[in-house]
Every structure is written in C-alpha cells, then in structure tokens.
Amino acid sequence: MSQTESTTSPKTKASPWWQRIPLTLQILIALVAAVSVGIALGAGNPNPSNATLINNLAIPAQLVLKALRALATPLILVAVLHTLMTTNIPGRAGRRLAVLLLTNTTVAILVGLFVANVLRPGTWGNVATSTSTEITTQSLDPWAIVKDAVPEAVLKPLVDNNVIQLIVIALSFGIVLRGLKSEQIVQGKIGYQTIEDVIGILFEAVVRVLNWVIALVPFAVFGIVAKTVAMQGFAPFKSLGAFIVAVLLALLLQACYYLIRVKFGSWVHPLKFLAGGSDAFLTAFSTSSSAAAMPITFEVLQTKVGLRESSAALGALVGANFNNDGTALYEAMSALYISQLIGQHLSLGQQLIVILTSIFASVGAANIPNAGLVTMTLVFTSVGLPTQYIALLVTVDWFLDRCRTAINVMGDMTVSALLDGKKPRSVDEA
Numbered sequence: 001m002s003q004t005e006s007t008t009s010p011k012t013k014a015s016p017w018w019q020r021i022p023l024t025l026q027i028l029i030a031l032v033a034a035v036s037v038g039i040a041l042g043a044g045n046p047n048p049s050n051a052t053l054i055n056n057l058a059i060p061a062q063l064v065l066k067a068l069r070a071l072a073t074p075l076i077l078v079a080v081l082h083t084l085m086t087t088n089i090p091g092r093a094g095r096r097l098a099v100l101l102l103t104n105t106t107v108a109i110l111v112g113l114f115v116a117n118v119l120r121p122g123t124w125g126n127v128a129t130s131t132s133t134e135i136t137t138q139s140l141d142p143w144a145i146v147k148d149a150v151p152e153a154v155l156k157p158l159v160d161n162n163v164i165q166l167i168v169i170a171l172s173f174g175i176v177l178r179g180l181k182s183e184q185i186v187q188g189k190i191g192y193q194t195i196e197d198v199i200g201i202l203f204e205a206v207v208r209v210l211n212w213v214i215a216l217v218p219f220a221v222f223g224i225v226a227k228t229v230a231m232q233g234f235a236p237f238k239s240l241g242a243f244i245v246a247v248l249l250a251l252l253l254q255a256c257y258y259l260i261r262v263k264f265g266s267w268v269h270p271l272k273f274l275a276g277g278s279d280a281f282l283t284a285f286s287t288s289s290s291a292a293a294m295p296i297t298f299e300v301l302q303t304k305v306g307l308r309e310s311s312a313a314l315g316a317l318v319g320a321n322f323n324n325d326g327t328a329l330y331e332a333m334s335a336l337y338i339s340q341l342i343g344q345h346l347s348l349g350q351q352l353i354v355i356l357t358s359i360f361a362s363v364g365a366a367n368i369p370n371a372g373l374v375t376m377t378l379v380f381t382s383v384g385l386p387t388q389y390i391a392l393l394v395t396v397d398w399f400l401d402r403c404r405t406a407i408n409v410m411g412d413m414t415v416s417a418l419l420d421g422k423k424p425r426s427v428d429e430a
Contacts, residue, residue, distance in 0.1 A: 027398045030222040037222075038229025046230050057227040061220040061391040067213045069377045069387060073158045075206050076360075076375065077170050082203040084174030085181065085196050097314055100415045101323050102359070108254050108411075109355050112329035113336060115250040121242035122340025166378075167360040217394060224391040240396060243337050247400055250329055251407050258414040266417040267424045268305055276304030277413050284409040285402045290324075293409050301413060307420045315416025325411040326404030328358045331379045338380070338389045350383045357382040 037057075041050055150168065151157050157165035181192040228237075259270040280300050284293040294316060301312035315323075335354050339346045346354065357379045380387045 026218040027221050030218040031225060031395065034222045034225035035229055037226040041226070041230035043229060044231070044233025050230075054227055054230045057223045057230070058391070059223065060216065061224040061394065062388070064213060064216050064220040064394075065377070065387060065390055067216075068390075069381075071206060071210055071213065072375055072377045073166055074202075075210065076166055076378070077158070078199060078203040078206055080167065080170035081174045081177070081199050084171075084178050085199055096419065097415065100418055104258075104323065104325050104411050104414065105328050105359050106355070107257055108325035108329040108407075109332045109358050111253050111257070112247075112250045112333040113351060113354070115246050115253070116333045116336040116340075119242065119246045119249075120340055121246040122239055122337045122342075124239040124242035217398075220391060221395050225395055228392070239337075239341060240392065243333075243393075244396055244400065246337075247330060247333055248403060250333060251326060251403055254325060254329060254407055255410060258410055261414055262417045265422075266420055267422050268307070268417045268420070273305060273413065273417060276300050276306075277410065279304075280409050280413065281406045284406045288398075288402045288405050290405055290408045290412070293405075297409055297412060301416050305413070305417070306424060307416055311416045311420035314419055315412050315414075323411050323415060324408050326407030327375075329407070330400060330404045331376050332358045334376055334390075334393055335379050335383060335385055338385055338393075339383075341392075342386070342389065344385075346383060353382050354379060 041047075041054055046054055151165040154169060157169060177192070177195060181196070184190065184192045259273070262268055262273050263270050277297070277300055280293050280297040283296050284290055290297075297316040298312055301307045301316055302309055332354050335358075336346060336351070376390055376393075377387050380390065
C-alpha cells in the first residue's frame with residue numbers, strides 16, 4: 001500500500017468505552033456518586049475545613065454553563081440561517097404552516113407560564129441565594145421591546161447574548177439569502193451554493209462543539225449535586241420535584257390541546273392519531289432527539305395515520321426545524337421557576353419578554369439532545385435572571401428533555417394533520 005493510500009484511507013478507530021455508555025446512564029451514575037459524596041461531606045451540616053473542597057465541586061458546572069452561554073448565540077444564528085437556506089416551503093402552504101407553528105408555540109408557552117404561576121413550584125423548597133440575584137423591575141412597554149429589537153451594531157447581539165436582536169439579524173439575512181438563492185436558481189446560477197455550504201459547515205461545527213460540552217454534563221451534574229447536598233442537604237430538591245411535576249402537567253395539557261386541534265381541525269380521529277404516532281413518540285423519548293425521530297414521524301404519518309405525503313412532509317420535515325413547542329414551554333417555565341426559587345418576581349412585562357424570547361429561542365434550538373440548555377441561557381439573560389441556577393436544572397434536564405422532545409414530535413404531527421384538512425385522502429391519492 002502506498003503512502004498516499006495509507007493517508008487517504010485511515011482505519012476507523014473504535015470509540016472509547018466510556019463513549020459507548022448512554023448519556024442518561026452516565027448522568028444517573030453521576031447522581032448516585034454525587035449524593036454519596038454530598039452525604040459524606042456533611043449533608044447540610046458541612047465541616048468548615050471542607051469549605052474549599054465543597055466549593056470547588058461546582059467548578060465543572062460553572063465551566064459547562066460558560067460554554068453553553070458562549071455557544072448559544074452562534075447556534076441560533078447559524079441554525080436559523082441554515083434552516084431558511086435549505087428548507088423548501090411552498091407559498092400558500094408555507095404561510096399557513098407559519099401561522100400554525102407560531103400559534104402552537106405561543107399556546108405552549110402560555111400553558112407553561114399558567115401552570116408555573118398557579119403551582120409556583122419554586123416556592124416548595126428553600127435554596128440559599130446570594131445577594132447578586134436582584135432582578136431589575138421592568139414595566140410592560142411594547143414600544144421599548146420593539147426599539148430594543150433593532151441592534152446598534154450587527155455583531156453586538158452576539159456579544160450581549162440578546163436573542164431578540166439576534167433573531168432579527170438572522171431572519172433578515174436568512175430571508176435575503178433565501179431570496180437571492182431563488183433568483184439565482186431561476187437564472188441558472190450557482191453562486192449561492194458557496195454561502196449555503198459555508199453556513200452548513202458552520203452549523204455542523206457548532207453542533208459538534210455543543211456535543212463536546214454535552215459530554216461533560218455528567219461531571220457538571222456530579223459537582224452541583226454533590227455541593228448542594230453537602231451544603232444544604234436535600235431540601236432544594238423538594239422544589240425540584242415540584243418543578244418536574246409542574247412541567248409534566250403542562251406538557252400533558254399541551255398534548256390535550258393538540259388532540260383538541262386534531263379533533264376539530266382535521267379528519268383524523270384523536271385515538272388513531274395517538275396510536276399511529278406511538279412509534280414516533282417512543283423514538284423521540286428514547287433518543288431525546290426530534291431529528292432522530294423525524295424519518296419515523298414522516299413514515300407513520302403516511303402509513304399509520306393516513307395523511308397525504310405533502311402534509312406529512314411539511315409538518316414532520318419542514319415544521320420540525322421550527323417547531324419546538326415542548327422546548328419553548330420548558331424554557332418559559334424554567335425562568336419562572338428560578339425566579340420563584342430565588343424569591344424574586346417577574347412582572348407582566350418581563351413574562352411577556354420571556355414569551356417572545358422563548359419563541360425565538362425555540363426556533364433556534366437545534367433538534368438535537370439537550371440543545372434547550374443552550375438557548376435557556378438567552379431566555380434567562382433577557383430578563384436578568386442569574387444563569388448559574390441553570391446548573392440546578394441540569395440535574396433533571398436529562399429526563400424532562402425526553403418528555404418535551406416527545407411533545408415536539410406530537411406538535412409536528414398535529415401540524416401535519418391540520419394541513420391535511422378535514423377530508424381524508426382518496427384511493428387515487430393513496
């Protein structure tokens with residue numbers, strides 16, 4: 001074999017044994033180890049001589065959060081640009097698709113905020129807070145929100161982590177680039193291909209770096225849980241349990257909303273919708289990725305639910321890139337939960353900002369596991385919430401991420417059913 005052949009055809013190396021352990025199992029192992037270490041270090045009554053060691057346990061979580069904040073803005077920017085450049089959305093159907101996606105996401109956020117305001121899970125436990133958790137009081141001023149949506153400089157939102165300004169820039173350039181691509185296709189030109197390839201490579205690069213950070217999540221979980229148990233015992237996890245119950249209840253209400261929409265907006269019977277989509281729901285829950293479930297969702301919509309191919313494609317393939325209702329609901333509830341946990345209050349104006357930011361952040365969330373953790377930093381920043389408390393949510397995100405991913409897929413299927421209309425496909429169409 002020549003030297004050239006040996007360099008161009010390298011042997012595929014087997015991945016290390018620890019990479020073959022599912023992330024969920026890694027997190028569960030980290031939780032068990034963290035609780036054991038936390039109990040050994042005091043379980044709420046630590047020895048002062050161990051203070052430095054206990055504080056250092058949180059360093060991995062702090063590093064992971066810093067990395068997530070750094071990745072948040074580029075992820076949203078390239079995700080929106082990539083989606084607008086590569087998806088094929090027909091005119092009239094595209095406008096209806098946009099309305100359905102926006103409606104479903106808004107309802108999901110409102111459901112989440114309603115449940116969080118009623119149950120107030122953040123008040124079910126006590127967590128020691130620092131004096132640096134003050135949130136600036138903010139009144140409802142729609143014009144201020146509109147004015148703040150226009151950035152002073154193109155790159156400023158990337159530095160400030162301003163998600164609304166970032167989405168404005170991403171949508172502006174994405175729509176223009178999409179228009180230029182359409183014009184060049186008509187003219188027989190391929191100049192757009194270079195920009196599309198560059199955006200695609202950047203998107204893949206950000207996702208790969210994100211996967212590196214996600215691989216460190218078990219260490220972050222170990223550190224933050226061990227420190228919390230050592231310093232405060234198990235009291236903080238009481239409210240965390242209430243938060244899990246609140247999120248599951250909100251996701252259940254959102255699922256009921258989908259079934260009502262399917263019942264009155266399409267020809268599909270809700271029970272057939274649930275039974276037909278069971279494979280897609282289970283795949284989404286088990287993989288925690290709507291991208292992994294996408295081919296199965298597309299197939300079951302046609303073969304088991306009986307929708308037209310065009311409707312199935314728009315909801316399951318195109319809509320999946322924009323539709324992250326479960327993620328939006330979760331991020332809005334997380335913001336309200338943390339504000340309750342630290343004894344602060346989000347005004348009506350701030351909750352409106354949470355709604356807008358969650359909508360935009362959910363659009364930019366890539367359909368990969370745990371991407372919601374990245375965009376959550378932007379939601380927190382938009383209303384001045386301290387992002388260090390996201391570390392507490394990391395301990396349960398591995399489970400809630402699977403639940404909200406299943407709701408994301410259910411939302412995609414609902415959009416497909418609504419686009420299919422109230423008349424089933426004929427024998428000729430089948």
